[in-house]
Amino acid sequence: MERLAISHADRQEAVTREKNSGVSVRVFAGGGSAFATADSPEQLDEWLPGLIQQAGALGSAGDHPARVAPLKRRSPLRLRLDPRCVSLTEKRDFIHSLHDRCLAHPAGIAQASASYEEQIIRRIFVNSDGTETQRHFLDLQGSFSATAIQGDVRQFDFESTGSNRDYAVVLGLGGMVDSVCTMANALSRAPKVEPGRYDVVLDHLLAGVFVHEAFGHTAEADSISSSPERMRLLSPGTVLGSRKLTIYDTGRAPGSRGHLPFDDEGVLCERSMLIERGVVTGLLHSRLTANRMKMKPTGSARALDVAHPPIVRMRCTCIAQGRDHLEDMISGIDDGLYCCKSKGGIGGEMFTFTTLYSRRIKNGKLGELVRDATLSGNLFTTLREIDGIGNDFRVTEMAGGCGKDGQFPLPVSAGSPHIRIRGVIAGGG
C-alpha cells in the first residue's frame, strides 16, 4: 500500500507519505481459527505449525467457513483521472486554495481546514480451496471545512467526497467553497435546537448515516451469531420497519468508496437485501457466520488491511427509492425539523447520528435555521416510524470511514432518498 495525505489547517500544512506491506494467514482447523500477521512470509512460516495446532485446540466442532466455489479473479485498477498523473505540487496547491479561499471569504471565516488522502493498494488472497484473487484499487477522499465565530458560538460547515477511480471528484470540492462559508456564517447566528421529540425529514447525507447506524451494524451477522436470542429477534420474517422501508447493502457501486467486486475471503459481492417492506429478509455474512446461521455468504467479509482478519462489514448501505415527494413530506409536518448533513454516528439498540444543521418546520413550511441537533433513535421503534421515503435516491460519499473491532477507518458508502421519521429524539447543544 502507498498512501499520500495532505492537510492544511490553521495556516499549517502537513504532508505524510506511507509505504506499508505485510502478509497474514488464517487457519481453520477442528472448529477454531487462528490468524497471524507479520512483516514477512518467513516469519509466518515459523509460526504456522503452532497456529494449526492452536486452531485445532479451539472452538466447537461445527465452526468452520461455509463452502463456496473457488474464485480465480483479478480486479485491476480502472481509473478515470489517475491521481498518480497529478503532481504533488498541484495537489498541495489545490488543498491550500480550498483553505485560503475559505479564510478570504466575505462571510468572515475564522478558521478553515482542508485535507486530501489517496491510497493505492494491491491485495492478493489465496486459500486452500483454490481461490486466488488479486485486487488493485484506489481509495481517495477529500474534504474541507469553514468555521465562523459569533461571540461564544462556533459553527462550521463542511463538504467531503470520495471515489475509487477519479481524482476529478475531489476537484469538485472547489465549487462548494461559497456555499460552505455562507452556511457556516449563518449557523453561527442561528439559535440552538431545543431538546425534545420531533418529526424529522432527513436529507440524503444524513439518511445515509442513519441507515448505516440504525440498522447496518445490527445486520452484520457476527454481532448476533453467538446469541440465539438475537438470531431469533432478527430472523427473516421479523417486522422491524414500516411497510415503505426497504434496505440493502451492495458491493456493486462502481466509482464508490464502498465498491467491492469480491470480498477479502474471495466471495463475489452481490446486492444483499436486508429489509423488504419493513420485514427482515437477510443479514450480512462472512463465510463463518454463514455457516453458523446456515445461510449463504454475501461477500461482506472485509479487512481494514493485511494486519487485521476479515470480519463482517458494510459496503454501500442503502434505503431503496420510494415514491414520496420532498415537498409533501415537509408539508405533512406540523412541528419538526428538516435535518441536513452529518458529523457521524454510533450504532446499537439506541443509535445516534449527528446533524450539521437543520431548519424548523412549522405548519408544513420550512422556517428558520437551527443548529446543534444530535438525533437518537431505537432499533425497535424508529424504523417503524418512517412514513415517508422520497423519490430522489442518491449515493453519497464521505471522507473518513467506519469503525468496528479496532478496524478504523474502513471506506464505506451509503445511499438514500430523503426520508421522514416521526418522533425522533433531538438533543440540543
Next chain:
Amino acid sequence: MKSWIKALQKTPGEWEICRIRQNYQSLKLVNGEPAALERSDRSGHALRLVVDDGQAFAFTRDGKPDRKLLEELEEIARGGARRPLKFTAPPLTEAQNDRSTGSALIDPAELLEPARQAAEHLLKIPGVSVDVNISSDEEELSICNSAGRNSSRFRQSLGFSITADLTEPGNMLTLPRGRELTVADHHLPLQLAEELAEEVSQARQVASFNAGQHEVLFSPRALGDILVALESGLNGQAIALGRSPLAGRCGEAILNEKLTLIEDPTLPGGNRGGIFDDEGIPCLIRPLVENGIMRNTLHNLQSATLAGTESTGNGHRLQMVFGRRDLRSRPGISRSHWRIDPGAETSQQLLGNIRDGLYADILVGSFMGDLTTGNFQATLWLGWHVIRGRIAGRVKNAMVTGNIYRILGEQLLALSQERGDPRENSGLQLPSALCRDVTVAC
C-alpha cells in the same frame, strides 16, 4: 535503525526517526469456549524531516533506508508552508532511559480458565451471550533525533475484556467491562463478571423518565467520556491559536473550586503513560487544574514551538477507539493519564441526595460534538432513574447534553470519595460527579 540514522544524517535540516514494534497475541472466547486466536508482530519506521522550516512525515515498513523516499521527503519539506519545529533532547534520568517493564509476551491462554469461569457465570442469566477477549501486548519504541535524543521505551500489558449481550423482546443491550491485569489476577475475571451480572439483572427493569433539567450523578466511566471536551480545551495548539475558550486563562478559575485535575503518567491502565511520550519528551506529574484554577496545558513539540514554550510530554500517537494505538500516525496532542482528587461523600451518599434524577453510568458519542467549545451531546448507553435516592429502573432512549465548563463549574455539586480503577478506564482515575440542572432529552 542505524542504517536509517546514517542516511538521515546526510539530509539537510533536522530529523527524527522512531522504530516502532508492536507485538500482540489475543484469544477470543465465545460463550465461554475458545474460538479464535490472533497473533501479530509488525514493525516499521516513522520519519520526520524539517528543512527550511518546512516539514514532511513518512511511515515505512522498509528496514533499509529508501533513498527515493528520503529525497521525496526533502522535496516535500522544501516545498511546504513554513511550520517551524524544533526537535529537542531534554535529559532523561538513568531510570527513565532504556527502561523495560515486564518480560516476554505472556500467553493469553494462562488466563483461559478464569475467563471460562467468568463467562459461565454470566451465561446462567437467561438471554445473555458472552464474548471474552484476552490480549497480551508489547510495544517497543526507539527514538532518535538530530538534537541527540537516543532512547528506547518498552511497554507490556495484559488486557481482559468481557462483554455481556442481553437480548429479550424490545431490549437489546451490550455491556462491556475491561481491565488491564497481571497474570496473578486470576480472581479478577470472575469479579468483573459478577459486577456485570448485577448490572444485567438490573437493566431488565426499564423505567420511564421525563425530559428536562435534572440532577445527574456521572459515574467515573461517564465522567471519563465527557472529559474529552476538557482535553480539547487544554490542547496547547488550540490555545496558542486562540481557538480554545481557555486561551489566556492560565491562573484563572475555569472550573468549580472542588475540582483538582492532575496529569499523572505513572497511573496504570491505558497506554499513554510511562517515561516519555512518542517524541522522546519526559512525561511529568503536574497539575492541570488546581481547585478550579487552570495551571497548565497540553503541548507536543509542534504546538510548543508555535507557543514559544517547551513540550509538556503530551505528544502521543493516535489511540483508536476500541483498538490499539496507531503507531503509523504523526504524534498529535493528547492527555496521558489523569486523576481527579476525590470529594468527601461516598457515591452512595451522593446517590441518596437525588430526589428525582439520573445516574449516568455509560455515555457514548460525546466526541462527536464541537469539543472546542466544550459542548457535548452524548447518548445514554446505560443509565438509571433515581427517585428519592433509590434506583427505580433503567432509562432508555435518552441523551445528555451540556457544556463541560458549566457541568464541572457552577453545576458541580459534589465529587465522590471513591474513585474508579484507572486500569478499567484508560488510565483515568476519577470520582463520580453529582451535577445539577443537566439537560436530558428523551
